[in-house]
Amino acid sequence: MKIIDKVLRYWRTKVALSHAPRLMNSVYDIGCDEGYLLKQLGQSVIRKEGVDPGLDVDIAVEDIKLWKGFFPRIFNKNDTEESYDAIFALAVFEHFSVEDINSSAQIIKRRLSPNGRLIVTVPHPFVDQILDVLLYLRLIDGQATEEHHGFNPADLVDSFSKNLTLIKHEKFQLGLNNVFVFEK
Numbered sequence: 202m203k204i205i206d207k208v209l210r211y212w213r214t215k216v217a218l219s220h221a222p223r224l225m226n227s228v229y230d231i232g233c234d235e236g237y238l239l240k241q242l243g244q245s246v247i248r249k250e251g252v253d254p255g256l257d258v259d260i261a262v263e264d265i266k267l268w269k270g271f272f273p274r275i276f277n278k279n280d281t282e283e284s285y286d287a288i289f290a291l292a293v294f295e296h297f298s299v300e301d302i303n304s305s306a307q308i309i310k311r312r313l314s315p316n317g318r319l320i321v322t323v324p325h326p327f328v329d330q331i332l333d334v335l336l337y338l339r340l341i342d343g344q345a346t347e348e349h350h351g352f353n354p355a356d357l358v359d360s361f362s363k364n365l366t367l368i369k370h371e372k373f374q375l376g377l378n379n380v381f382v383f384e385k
Contacts, residue, residue, distance in 0.1 A: 202342055203342055206342055209374070210237060212373070212374060213291050213292060213322050213374075213378065214237065214238050214241060214291065216322065216371075216373050216378075216380050217238070217289055217291055217320045217322055217380060218238070218241060218242075220318070220320050220369060220380060220382045221287050221318065221320060222286055222287055222316070222317070222318055224286070225242075225245070225246050225286040225287050226246065226247045226248065226286055227246070227247065227248040227249075227250075227283070227284070227285045227286050227287075227314070228242060228246050228248070228249050228250070228285060228286065228287045228288070228289065229250050229251060229252075229285040229287075229288045229289070229312070230249075230250070230251035230252075230288075230289045230290075230291075231251070231252060231272045231288065231289065231290040231293050231305075232251075232252070232253055232272070232290060232291065232292070232293035232296075233251025233252060233253045233267055234253055234255065235253075235256075235267075236249075236251055236260075236265050236267050238251075238289055238291065239251055239265050239267075240265070244264075246264075247264065248264070248283075248285075249264055249265045249266070250265070250266045250267070250268075250285075251265075251266075251267045251268070252267070252268045252269075252270050252271070252272050252275045253267065253268075253269070253270075254269065254270060254271050256268070256269040257269065272290075272293075272305060273301065273304050273305045273308045276308055276312075282311075283312070284312055284313060284314040284317065285312055285313060285314060285317060286313075286314050286317050286318075287317060287318050287319075287320060288309055288312065288313060288317070288318075288319045288320070289319075289320050289321075290305075290319070290320075290321045290322075291320075291321070291322045292322055292323070292324065293321075293323075294321060294323055294352070294357055295323050295324060295352040299356070299360075302356070302357065302360045303360050305360075306360050306361045306363065306364045306365070307364060309361075309364070309365070310364035310365055310385060313365070313385040314385070315385060316384060316385060317384070317385045318368075318382055318383065318384050318385075319361065319365060319381075319382070319383040319384075319385075320380065320381075320382050320383075321357065321361075321380070321381045321382075321383070322378055322379065322380050322381075323352065323354045323357060323378070323379050323381070324354075324377060324378050324379070325354070325372075325376065325377050325378065325379065326352065326353065326354075354379045354381075357381060358370070358381065361381070361383050362383075365383035365384060365385055366383060366384050366385075367381065367382070367383050368382050368383065368384050369381070369382040370382075
């Protein structure tokens, strides 16, 4: 991971965590990578779990459990019906098909605790062009922009508002990124 990747991840994570519930006992991170966001939470969060298709194997270290797999299909494999105070999806849903986003919305509603929050970041569609230039210049590592399929952030609101209440939408990173906060 190059320095620009790290700066963008740090910034995105900081913004997302600023919208998290004050008291959280359980957190789930969709597209968790190696658990960066979960590691930022500290000891106050008792249960920290995540899923990422890029993991080599399932991992359980201290109070963090990470599964190799795809959301929402992972819940067919690890279906315990546990709930979470917060579910994060940072720079993830722009890679999902419309069907997977709609399926995710239903599962997330079922998995959030009462008053639980879903915190999502998605880039503005123009970011793909910027990422292509940065990739060409080798200033960032691979970003899988080919998976973005013309994703429109407004589509996210349409899908999740059927199941959750949108309580906040803000732009950050010079207007090139969006954070959406939904509540059950």
